Amino acid sequence: MSRAIAKTNHHNFSEYGCKIVQLTVQEVAQSGFIDFPRHPDYLHASPVCANASLAHTAKAGIGIETADDLTAAISQ
Structure with missing residues (x-):
């Protein structure tokens, strides 16, 4: 379900600069937080x-x- 919600959000709000990062906490940490928003409006982990x-x-x-x-x- 979360993939469908993320896709809908991207479809409706990407033109306003909204970005969805759909990764596990481990994946984000392993990447060294590269390209991860420093001040996200909303973070669910x-x-x-x-x-x-x-x-x-x-x-x-x-x-x-x-x-x-x-x-x-x-x-x-």
Whole structure:
């Protein structure tokens, strides 16, 4: 869903200079923050919450932490 939202936002607001960066926190950090806005108007950065969500029906509400979940939660 977020890809569709980002595409719609780009379609409607790119002419005003809006820029969407759709990368993981790890990808941004590995790039050394090259081309990352220094003063973003809005920043949403969070780990994938599907494993922790009680609405995650594939696991019947049981959150299981994966190695990726733990890596995303560790701040450096």
